[in-house]
Amino acid sequence: MRRLVSVLLLLAAALGVAASASAEGNRYVVIVQGASGDPEYAKTHRAWVDALSATLRDRFRIEPSKLLVLAEQPKNEQEQRGTAENVRAVFTRLAKETKDQDLVFVMLIGHGTGDAAAAKFNLVGPDLTSEEWNSLLKPIPARIAFVDSTSSSFPFLAAIAGPNRIVITATNGYAQKYHTVFPDAFIQALLTPEADADKNGRISLLEAFTYTSALVARHYEQANRLATENAVLDDSGDGKGRLATATGDDGAIAAFTYLDAVAAPTATDPETRALQIKQQALTEQIDDLRRRKAVMAPALFEAEFEKLIVELALVSRDVRRRTSKQN
């Protein structure tokens, strides 16, 4: 019995974190492109940087002032060079500017090297080790989603993991040191509705991770090659992470962490607007109920869920009818 109680308490604690994670604040993005070392890679990496920044700016409505790009060859004045010095400066700024309800999304694009003892992301000029990256992130009060999409990224999982952090690495072993296709798949995941597994019109970091992993696996399968990258996600803070196909505690926070903002009710018609507000409230109630599912009696959960979902279905139908008429 004592064991059961402690498990329930742990779950409740995790759910508390998850619930708080869904709170909205400012959203910051830092994209770091390192040294490519090769014209072909330079072209590929730059294309990924451009596609990712455009996606986050245009689809996810990240404010341009909060979308910080550090590139191997900056294209304009807004971009900076991907040097250690500039990385330090950006994180120093974020440490001062962000608050605890904000979200900072960091994505590294390029090459990684090293092993457990000294893993590095290859910057332009001197590199930073995973431990140094962690030191730079520490003063930032905001929640952090850190994606290292490179080869040899696995050691970053343990180095960066911690409370209020979601860490994704493209690889899950020290031997996975070959160039990755993860970034391309990740960008596709942010763009396609297919990644939206829960059909709420938004793509959570967990959904993006899951879809990316499936695309990467398919890539190697279709090429008839052994996969040299398997992405892992950690949001429990223990630095162990899990594969998309595995089960475990990791993912509970990422499932409710989004890079876009909640769409505010947009209808001008007051009745429709009221319905949209009700729809949003019901959705939040259902999300809250789903988070509590593990600690509820199944029959109670199902009864409450059915009641709420029928109500949501009716309201959503009315919203659709009204908005389609208005359109």
Add this chain to the structure above:
Amino acid sequence: MKRRNRVARLGAASLALALSVAIVEGQSAGPGRAGQAKPEPVTESAQIQQVRVALGRGQVAEARRLADTVNSSAGKDLASALVDLFEGKDDAARAKLEPLVRVNAGGDAALELGLLEMRRGQRPQAARRLDPLASVRKFGSPDDYYRLARAAEGIREYQLAADAYTETASAPRADIQASRGTMFLLRNRPGDAVEDFQKALGFDAGWIPALLGMARALADENPEGAKAAIEEATKRAPNHPDLQILLAERALGAEDIPAAIAALDKAASARAGFVEEAALRAAVAYGQKDQAALDAAIARVKAIDPMSGLGWRRAGEQAQRAYRFADAADFARRATAVDVDDPYAFFDLGESLMRIGDEKAARAALERSWNLDTSSRVAKNLLDVLDRIDTFEVVTSGDFVFKFPKDEAAVLRTYAIPLAEEARKTFAARYGFTPEGPILVEVFQKHDDFAVRTMGLAGLEGALGACFGKVVVMDSPSAREPGEFSWQATLWHELAHVYTLQMSKYRVPRWLTEGISVYEEHRRQPAWGREDALPFAAGLARGRNFGVKKLPDAFKRPESLALAYFEASLLVEHLVEINGEAGLRTLLAAYADGAKDTDAFAKAFGKSVDDVEASFKAFVEQRYAALGRALADPPARVAADDLPGLRARAAQAPGNFASQMGLGTALVKAGDYAGARAPLERAAELAPAATGAGSPRGLLAEVAERTGDFDRARRELRQLLAVDHANVVAARKLAALAGDAPGAADDRDYALRLIADLDPFDAATHVQLGRRLVAKSSWQPALVEFQAALALGPPNLAEAHTDIGEVMFRLGRKEEAKRHILIALQEAPSYARAQDVLLAILGRE
């Protein structure tokens, strides 16, 4: 009846090499080694060894002469007894050996006497004599290990014998190496056996037991090598009794009873009254359906060795060869009753019981076999497979009992059961016959499990399925890469065997049952069973087809099997042309009544075998001669990148497939897509049945895609898939090209259906196919697809449950529909489609 694909049989080639090396080495082996003719210094043991060498070479008169020259009286008696034993003069041998054993109970005389007593059913006495020899643990030479090994084998301490033989791996002796090889052969390790026989022959190229062992070891994988070994043995010792036993076994395998009898007669005249010869008489009697002769043979075995079940075992083996597994099980059971400690008899029993589907009793027999001989890999293999089968999900449908791996059952049952039911209805109507059930169908996701279930050993790379009459075993689609085979064609093929085997009372010749099964594949789906049309036509043009009379032999040679299957199916098609399905039914009934080919053909078709041979020749000529001519070698050799040369050759030989393909392929490679079309189209006309990405249709599709003509690309792929039915890559390409393009729905449906059939574990395809069926309001078929997708772990769980919920709602299964929709909404509360279906279910639209 095993269905095979065209996987290369590397084993045969390597074993062929092994034999040729063995014989060459044997011929060149120098004198002076043990087992050679040149005598060692004339000690008594050397003299006795000379006698053994002469016997090993089958030179009995020389052995007798040498025995007479042994210096001491005791040595002479032992040597003479060895010759007596070879000739089956057991009483004479015993009289010489017993006095020697009284003087020395731990020597070779004791060993030979113990083995003799064991062979004559005096087991307690033999065991008392052999036990001390098998307990010796002081070893001074390979002879000591060899003596221990033979004694251990005599008292059935097989593991001990194997351990002792391990110590003799480097012994430079033909007799020891040949015995090691024989042990490996008995332990179902023919590869290891070949190595030792090869070593033996290296020491003495005329060592008959090594040549005979080699022939047995190579029999399945390298018949030519086996034949060469037999020829060598025949040349050196034509009257050797063990050679005659081997010839009799082979004759029985070839259903040539007179030849078997002749060989046994020769064996008996060379060695009087030995149990192997008597036991094979039981097999002959069974083959002749002569109960009195069978009883007599069993009685003879009993007279020689009252404790031997070998007669029953040999009769059982013959029954197995004839696919009469119930008889085989009965005989094996009798063997176990006579010889209650014979692991081989219990293994035979277990294997036969598995083949008739009694897996519970089979397990008991195999466990007994394993307990008696824990070194038997075949017994362990079968027990391991039975353990795995125990974890399978059992699905019963009418007379069918399917056993699927648990994680594949949900998908496979949705596809396999309707297909099996269709087969049942089709074959029952066509053959007017209801087979005895239940029909057990076991599907293995590991090919080696299928192979072990079939033959007791891993391997059987070329086989996809097997039928034992009431039991069908086969590879799951997951056992091989998608596109390697059509598991549905395999199931159809094997189920056809159920009818032909049972209807003919298991007397149908192999060419006919395989021919009917392949022909039935073709009738079910025109592309099935026609995979070998091109090699057949090419062979026909070179005079390499078999015809009616040579077809049975073609089934006995691994290298000709694929074409034999194909030609047999053509022959069946031709027979149906002659006298319809009624002719086939009559033919099967005639075989069931025990008719031979001549009578059976006369009854079924009113024609002689020669008449059918002639009309069949005309039939294949009419159908394949033109294709065969097109597949002839090109008129000249031209380098693959010599475009002017290829152009000139194609112009010179417009009717030559290789010339047209050579040019078309080179032009595609050079990027001249417009130029490539004409030769590729010509090649496609010449050989419409060509398959693969490099086929004319495959390349024409590629050309069309590269030039943006997607409609044409789809047309080409459709034509390719019409003959290349397992080409899942082409099917996926067709599906991708069809996409949501207007006017491409038929191509999309066709491709999706094919992909789902070939690769039923592709969840996304099931979803797409299900949605196409929903669009056509085909609710029940759509449900099958959606359920398959859900079982596989679909890309999106909410969508998968919504698909199922929606279709169930359409089918009026509201409660189940609601359950699925609520699961979907738990995954995706905002999912509008699921919400709408929920409201529809609740009547609140």
